[in-house]
Amino acid sequence: MDSKEELRDLIAKYQQYKIDKKSVELSEEETRSWINQLLEIFGWDVLNTQQIKQEKIVDEEQKTKLAEIDSTHTKPDYSLVNGNTVKAYLDAKKIDVDIFKSKEAAFQVRSYGWSADLPCSFLTNFEQFVIFDCRFAPKKSDPATTGAIQISMDEYIGQFEQLENHLNRVLVYHNSLKKLYDTTNIEGTHTVDELFNELLTDFRLQLANNMYQNNKTSLSEDELNYYVQIILDRIIFIRVCESKGLEKEGLLLDFLKKGFWNAFKTSCYAEFYNHYDGAMFEKDVNNKFPNIALDDEIFDDFVKQLYYPYPYKFNAIPTKVIAKVYEDFLAYSLSIKNDSVVSCLKEEYVKTNGAIPTHEFIADAICKQTLSTVNINSPEDIFALRILDPCCGSGVFLVSAYEYLSNRLRDITTKTNRWCIVDGDNKYLTVAAKQEIMKNCLYGIDCDPTAAEVTKMSMALKVIDDINEVLLTEAGMFGEKILSDIHKNIVTGNTLVDIDIECPPSEIKYIRPLNIKGSVYKNGLFVKNSG
Numbered sequence: 001m002d003s004k005e006e007l008r009d010l011i012a013k014y015q016q017y018k019i020d021k022k023s024v025e026l027s028e029e030e031t032r033s034w035i036n037q038l039l040e041i042f043g044w045d046v047l048n049t050q051q052i053k054q055e056k057i058v059d060e061e062q063k064t065k066l067a068e069i070d071s072t073h074t075k076p077d078y079s080l081v082n083g084n085t086v087k088a089y090l091d092a093k094k095i096d097v098d099i100f101k102s103k104e105a106a107f108q109v110r111s112y113g114w115s116a117d118l119p120c121s122f123l124t125n126f127e128q129f130v131i132f133d134c135r136f137a138p139k140k141s142d143p144a145t146t147g148a149i150q151i152s153m154d155e156y157i158g159q160f161e162q163l164e165n166h167l168n169r170v171l172v173y174h175n176s177l178k179k180l181y182d183t184t185n186i187e188g189t190h191t192v193d194e195l196f197n198e199l200l201t202d203f204r205l206q207l208a209n210n211m212y213q214n215n216k217t218s219l220s221e222d223e224l225n226y227y228v229q230i231i232l233d234r235i236i237f238i239r240v241c242e243s244k245g246l247e248k249e250g251l252l253l254d255f256l257k258k259g260f261w262n263a264f265k266t267s268c269y270a271e272f273y274n275h276y277d278g279a280m281f282e283k284d285v286n287n288k289f290p291n292i293a294l295d296d297e298i299f300d301d302f303v304k305q306l307y308y309p310y311p312y313k314f315n316a317i318p319t320k321v322i323a324k325v326y327e328d329f330l331a332y333s334l335s336i337k338n339d340s341v342v343s344c345l346k347e348e349y350v351k352t353n354g355a356i357p358t359h360e361f362i363a364d365a366i367c368k369q370t371l372s373t374v375n376i377n378s379p380e381d382i383f384a385l386r387i388l389d390p391c392c393g394s395g396v397f398l399v400s401a402y403e404y405l406s407n408r409l410r411d412i413t414t415k416t417n418r419w420c421i422v423d424g425d426n427k428y429l430t431v432a433a434k435q436e437i438m439k440n441c442l443y444g445i446d447c448d449p450t451a452a453e454v455t456k457m458s459m460a461l462k463v464i465d466d467i468n469e470v471l472l473t474e475a476g477m478f479g480e481k482i483l484s485d486i487h488k489n490i491v492t493g494n495t496l497v498d499i500d501i502e503c504p505p506s507e508i509k510y511i512r513p514l515n516i517k518g519s520v521y522k523n524g525l526f527v528k529n530s531g
Helices: 003-021 028-041 060-068 103-115 160-167 169-173 176-182 192-214 221-243 251-258 260-268 271-275 297-304 319-329 360-371 379-383 396-411 431-441 449-463 505-511
Strands: 052-054 078-082 085-092 120-124 128-133 148-152 332-337 340-345 387-389 420-423 426-429 442-446 490-492
Touching: 003 028, 003 160, 028 085, 078 169, 085 103, 085 169, 103 120, 103 128, 120 160, 128 160, 148 160, 160 169, 160 176, 169 176, 192 221, 192 297, 192 319, 192 332, 192 340, 221 251, 221 260, 221 297, 221 332, 221 449, 251 260, 251 297, 260 271, 260 297, 319 396, 319 449, 360 396, 379 396, 379 431, 387 396, 396 426, 396 431, 396 442, 396 449, 431 442, 431 449, 442 449, 449 490
Parallel strands: 085 120, 387 442, 442 490
Antiparallel strands: 052 078, 078 085, 120 128, 128 148, 332 340, 420 426
16 A cells, blocks of 8 residues: 555544544544654654654643743654754644644744754644745744645645655655755745844844943953853853753843843853853953953843744754854954944955855765774774864864764663663763763864854853753753863864964964974874874
8 A cells, every 4th residue: 555545544544533532622642643643654653763753742730830930841742853863843733723823833833943944844733734934034923824835634635745745754864855945945034044143243243342332441352352252152052051951941031130241240150150161161361251341231132032932942953053153253353443343354264255164964974984984882982083173163073073973872872871871762972971072082273263162162062962851960961060171172273383483473373373283282182093
């Protein structure tokens, strides 16, 4: 029996089931069982977590408790995945929700699909199926029909080709969704990286001008660039931590009520430092950060745009998307001109008219091609590897290398141990394992200090990524200084120029010579048999 006939039979079974039940209502569990059968027709094994990851059903009592802590537990019910790569989200609703008209349900699943930079996402209650174009930046006020293909159950057979093109697992694994939507260019779309870039770029300049006006005599231009980047990185990092359950949801909004800047910088040197340390909250040696003066009002609009009803879902935005956004910053420095701060294209980027980022699929392919030749049979084999990116930019190659090594560590793990938690078919690396990979295996150098900071943030985001909220404690996420030392191998310098160069002292800060085989990596990147 082919898939179309299987779908016809499933519809008939469902209709008979409702007649026999003598009720138009179905429980959430019953609805999901029919949706599971629908997905199976298109080749998905709902019990295989390498194909589908399902969110647990939350009962009414649990929903009430979640509401008390301002958590809506609103992640889509199904993630259609190829291993660890999300291909699409599917959200399930009960029969009594008319998903053809529900703006709230549409906004929810569209926000997740758009935030994850996916071509499309799905919404269904089995009797209705909606395909949403996720290239549009969603708005809460959008009608449920925006960017939607709506198909009712009695149209499933007539619209079978449409369903097959979007749901067939083999096609999806061959990137059919991306190809399908890339061939149709539409006006007025904003991808998540484009809109997020606009938001960060505007705030960066506003923050820089406010910092300059309040600290004219205490900060140099270089320090202005550094601290603006640090503050921006830390705000985004904490917002991501909120979305993953590591910090109280709405913490940054609470800071707005108290007086944002004082509350935030105090936390950076207190609870944030104690929890994270390392790459994101290391204390600066000159102690200038806590003495920086800023107006609280400068943070209001920016922070509020990181929350609902704005469409960003930070627990869905991939680290590489955030890194890609930050990469655009690398081409521009903040310069003081005519008593104001402006954004200027750096000299080294003039010919290319900006940074030229490495596409993630290229980085992934190169890392896989290179590292797949290495024989890995134990965690020790992984931790013995040394990988250097001599011009790391935003860290896209190092992130790809980390993902490959973390996947290999999961592959060779059969039971819970110090490095990995086995939860049924799912495997989650512990904080200790993530730290070990980053401290031992990954090295990055860039002559741009801003790039080095962005790479550190990319590494930090991978530490808090890919963990079930139920297992946060077991994985060590609530331990002290969970980012400790993961950034030590990311340094600023010029890999083409050694320290014995002869040049005017005034040019040294721009050339940034580096003793790469000497003091910069004392732990032995360049020792015999290590890489």
